[in-house]
Amino acid sequence: MPPAKKRARTYDPAKIRTAVLTQFGNVRQAVRTLTPEQLALPTRLEGWTVRDLAAHVTMAVETVSHNLDRDEPAAKPGLTLLEWPFTTAVRAEGISDDTQTLATANPDLDALYTRTEERVTHRLASAPGDRLIGSRTGAMTLADFLVTRTVELVVHTDDLNAAVPGLDIPYDRQALAACTRLLADALASKAPGGSTEVRIPPYAVVQCVEGPRHTRGTPPNVVETDPLTWIRLATGRVGWQDAVAEAKVSASGERADLGGLLPLMG
Numbered sequence: 001m002p003p004a005k006k007r008a009r010t011y012d013p014a015k016i017r018t019a020v021l022t023q024f025g026n027v028r029q030a031v032r033t034l035t036p037e038q039l040a041l042p043t044r045l046e047g048w049t050v051r052d053l054a055a056h057v058t059m060a061v062e063t064v065s066h067n068l069d070r071d072e073p074a075a076k077p078g079l080t081l082l083e084w085p086f087t088t089a090v091r092a093e094g095i096s097d098d099t100q101t102l103a104t105a106n107p108d109l110d111a112l113y114t115r116t117e118e119r120v121t122h123r124l125a126s127a128p129g130d131r132l133i134g135s136r137t138g139a140m141t142l143a144d145f146l147v148t149r150t151v152e153l154v155v156h157t158d159d160l161n162a163a164v165p166g167l168d169i170p171y172d173r174q175a176l177a178a179c180t181r182l183l184a185d186a187l188a189s190k191a192p193g194g195s196t197e198v199r200i201p202p203y204a205v206v207q208c209v210e211g212p213r214h215t216r217g218t219p220p221n222v223v224e225t226d227p228l229t230w231i232r233l234a235t236g237r238v239g240w241q242d243a244v245a246e247a248k249v250s251a252s253g254e255r256a257d258l259g260g261l262l263p264l265m266g
Contacts (some may be wrong), residue, residue: 008082009185011178013129013143019174020146021121023153024061027054028113030160030169039109043163044237047096050163053156055103056095058116060152064145065119067133078138084148085186085234087137089266147178154179155235158228162237177203180227183234186264196221196255200230209255221253236263 031054039051048056079087106112129143140148154176157169184204195211197219198204209221225233229248232238240259243249251257 008080009181011143011147013146015174016143016146016150016178017124019172019178020061020064020149020153021117021124022172023150023157023175024057024113024117024120026170026172027057027153027157027160028110028117030167031057031113032110034109034164034167038164041163044159045096048099049103050160051109052099052103053159053163054109055106055112056099057153057156057160058112059095059099059102060156061120061149062116064133064142064149065116065123067135067145068123068127068131068142070134073132073134073139075132075139077132077140077144079135079140081140081144081147081182082186082189084137084140084144085151085183085265086190090137092266147182150175150178151182155231155237158231158237176227179231180204183231183264187234187258187261190264191261196223196253196258198258199224200227203227211255219253221255223249223251223256223258225249233258233262234264236265 034050034054039049039054041050042048043050043053045053102112127142129141131142132139133142133145135145154171157171161167161169180200180203184198184200184206187198188206188208191208191210193210194207196207196209198206198208199222201224211221225243225248229238229243233240233243233249238248240249240257240262244251
């Protein structure tokens, strides 16, 4: 019997707006403290320095302002939240070029962050959540697009923390929750089914993978991990086998190996 179709998860638009602005502010405060030597350090992203990555974070947020400055698309929404993670790989090369151009053109990162924060705060103050904005892969509502910004901000906060010893940028709880849930739901969309339960406490539990559907008691196939490990798996920052070997993931049952389904984002 095929699994019952699940209702799409909803997000509180006001909380997501606050989460985006808060996490951007967290990154901004940390970037202000970086020395020239730290800005020159390499990151997980091939060819990107910390300076490049810090500039990219502003680009990920500024795209909200740019899209709101444009005329609203005439078409209906063409891209859903669950589709978005699978569209990122095709844009990677162009994004890398744009990022390095932005970093070179803006040696004063604090000024860049200030402009970005002021613009996005101003534009979001009056833009309704159902306002359509264009993207390279299809139109989305502003409310949905802001959820994707939590993914960008959380993932790159983790990248910055990994690149700079002791940086320790904090994570806004709502931003971390939204990022975790969207990527968990994307896994369930990619591998629909009810044989495996993926637990990412305290934010998400999803059923996925074809096979006998579990209805009561302890599921026969269980995967459990923490939010940041899950996000690293979903975005290719860490491999499945490495995460299991390092006890960052517990996986029990014959259908609990998710290695062939990850990463979700390129």
